[in-house]
Amino acid sequence: MTRWDWSWEERAKSSASEEPPPVVGPPNSPRLDRGKFRRRRAAAVLIALVLLVVAIATIAANSSHHHPKPPTKVARYKKPTRQMAHMPITPAEEQAAINHVLSYTPVVVHGGAKGHELALTFDDGPGPYTQHLVDVLNSLKVKATFFAIGEEERYFSAGTIAELRSGDVVGDHTETHPMMASLSAHDQYEELFEQIARIELLGGPRPRLFRPPYGSFDATTFKQLRKLRLLMVLWSTDTSDYTLPGVQAIVQSALAGAHPGAIILMHDAGGERAETIAALPAIINGLRKRGLEPVTVPQLLRDDPPPPGQAIPKSLSGG
Numbered sequence: 001m002t003r004w005d006w007s008w009e010e011r012a013k014s015s016a017s018e019e020p021p022p023v024v025g026p027p028n029s030p031r032l033d034r035g036k037f038r039r040r041r042a043a044a045v046l047i048a049l050v051l052l053v054v055a056i057a058t059i060a061a062n063s064s065h066h067h068p069k070p071p072t073k074v075a076r077y078k079k080p081t082r083q084m085a086h087m088p089i090t091p092a093e094e095q096a097a098i099n100h101v102l103s104y105t106p107v108v109v110h111g112g113a114k115g116h117e118l119a120l121t122f123d124d125g126p127g128p129y130t131q132h133l134v135d136v137l138n139s140l141k142v143k144a145t146f147f148a149i150g151e152e153e154r155y156f157s158a159g160t161i162a163e164l165r166s167g168d169v170v171g172d173h174t175e176t177h178p179m180m181a182s183l184s185a186h187d188q189y190e191e192l193f194e195q196i197a198r199i200e201l202l203g204g205p206r207p208r209l210f211r212p213p214y215g216s217f218d219a220t221t222f223k224q225l226r227k228l229r230l231l232m233v234l235w236s237t238d239t240s241d242y243t244l245p246g247v248q249a250i251v252q253s254a255l256a257g258a259h260p261g262a263i264i265l266m267h268d269a270g271g272e273r274a275e276t277i278a279a280l281p282a283i284i285n286g287l288r289k290r291g292l293e294p295v296t297v298p299q300l301l302r303d304d305p306p307p308p309g310q311a312i313p314k315s316l317s318g319g
Contacts, residue, residue, distance in 0.1 A: 089298060094208075098301060108233055109263065110262055111301060118259070118293075121297065124242075126157065127268060129269060145169040145170075147211040148170055149174065149195070156269070174191040175192075175194040178213060181317065192230065207230070215315060237257025237264045239265060242270060242271060261300065263297065263300075
């Protein structure tokens, strides 16, 4: 398993050069008369003053240019309103929404049932079909949530970059796609953290959402998620598109499980995904005919979060 070395070598500080010795004039140098001396001294003082003003202006300019700005405050969570459902979500609001849900549960299976939104999610990317899938979503004016595998970024990072540029959300699907419940605490942490590092190296925001491969997790997983401030996102509807059941079957599965707050599971990689891509227009048109609008998971959590007090689900892998 690939491991990242985060030991950065500090740059050696450049040593300050010694000041050169003062230049001393030759002995018995001719004396200046008082008039010439005063004029030269006045000129020297004037030059010194000019240099001092220039130096002060330069320091002030550099200080204002390089002075770090105060940290941006994370938006506080606001109780959802009807108006918010029609407004795009900001990065600060995404963080606030996730933090709010994390304050009362470590995992979500669906959002609330009071709105008209649901979330389309895609696992196992990026892959050779990811960019095309993102293009189709863009043409339909839909933003989705992608749970990416870290090691796939070595080959298909262009897909993740396309997601980030389109305003989609990229979550953590581990580094190598293992059964998490079979790993030690250290290895689970490494699987989570290494994927986070890869997304940040691509210029993306630090992932805050996690989906366990195969639905496999245990109590240790939740402890590692807490350390990394990750919210586990499961699903309420599985289209089983990875089995290649045909375009119409994928459309029917998605629409059959569609309801306010639903989280629908599909895949953009891990195999041939032409059927999934072909099914998207019919799925999204069918949702909109029912008055449902697909959004990202953070927006769903902002506009219609799940109610507190729900039972924590058990591992879906059967392990």
